[in-house]
Amino acid sequence: MTTATVPAPSTRADAPSASSAYRLSFGHLLRSEWIKLTTLRSTWWSIGLVALVSIGLSLLMATSLASFAGDVPPMPVVEANRQAVQVVVFSTVLTQLLAMILGTITVTGEYSTGMIRSTLTAAPGRVAALFAKAIVLAVTMFVSSVVVFTAAALVSGPILPTGPLDLGYPDSSVLPVLGAALYLALIAVMGVGVGFIIRNGPGALAAGIGLVFVAPILVMFFPRVESFQWIHDAAGYLPSNAGQSLFMGSPMTGITLEPAPALVTVLAWTAVVIAGGIAVLKTRDA
Template sequence: MTAVAAAPATRTRTASPYRLTFGHLLRSEWIKITSVRSTWWSLGITAALSIGISMMIAGASSSFGPGFPAVSAILMPIQFTMLVAGILGAIVITGEYSTGMIRSTLTAEPRRGAVVAAKAVVIAALMAVVTVVTYVIAIVATAPLLAQGIDRSEPSLSIVPLAYGVLSMVAFTLIGLGFGFIVRNGAGAIASTVGVLFVLPIVVTMFTMAGEGWRWIVDLGRYLPMNAASTLTAPGAEDIVPALLALAGWTLIPLLIGWGVLRTRDA
């Protein structure tokens, strides 16, 4: 008898018969984000803080002098609501890591760049809509408290700063999302986001009391996210291109690094 050697078995990869389209991925992310109570708690707190602080500022506006721009009463609460926006962006993704849902997400959609993009689009759109609605309510609520209403005939004193306010809130949310993808831990991502949005501007302010040798730190501080947003939302602001570029950089760089981390590490 002649022995016949069995041919070694070969493995073949079978392509998945179903691949999510980007539209399906957006719908999936929308369901995941809006079905979590923490999302609505964060958005509700953001809206309540913004409207409440705006009304307090409007009520005290008479003591600020006749030149106080009414639109500032709507935009000044960003200094506080930015933290809630950033934290929301962070927990949107770190919650998936803590529950293990990220594995299901990447199984359904292996293209990790598409996952980052879809989550960013959904949370950015949600924050933009909520911010617009919040501003509308705040404008109506503060109108009886302001000595002079918002000048709608001059876009640079009304529509433009409000639009940059919406843009800034979206940017703060995406910064938190980027740190969430990078750190993958809720506490760590929140700490990183709060550090960049809140702590660093305070540290930079301390150097204003130092000598000229430390002036460069103060100059660089103008390009921190919060300071860039303050420049953009100032009524009648000029030379806004550097502030726009700084805010765009702080938004895109964490997301790109987070995408790189997601590509190189196991979920």
């Protein structure tokens, strides 16, 4: 009688090598998320709407200011830059909603189609897939926002009575615009976190829009009296109010924060929401 032996897996010619070119890496996850993001029509619709709204509102504000040009006294360069920046980035009041929507649908879209199962099968650690999605979306939103704001500045600058942005003073021209682009990128990342927490498209959109748009408006219903002052103080730390303090100099509601605390506040909100997304992703089935 003979005994058949099976070679050890490590000696088989077809056994995968630890150094195989097809081994999953974080770079591969980034490439996968980039392909998924750029092949969605909703991505390009969202970016197109951001561009249309941003440039359109900048033109509208610049034209309105130009109509009162005779009544505007000469301004110092820093003040003129501040006005030009407000014209360029004013659209973030609306485009932050599109950034949040884009962030949520990149996640909830996978849950609705079942693609999330393939994603998590390829990346069983799960957290790496979340970070890859957030990084790709953040970079895309930041770069596209910089391009859109640049176009808005070029179009509105010649119309403004105080002239276009003076780049010789970057603290009052370049940095606020970059701050606005960074804010939109972080809002999109928050959308990713909200999407993983709620996993339902309409529910995630409602939660995200409520956080960045509705919550600051609700503060307006509280009078500025001593008994409600704590609400107005706390409102300055809402994501959208902190973001507006960062790049516009004053928020819709609440107290005004200095640039550094404002940036830390937006980063903290992003970290908390992403941490919530990680917790749900790690503890619940797809």
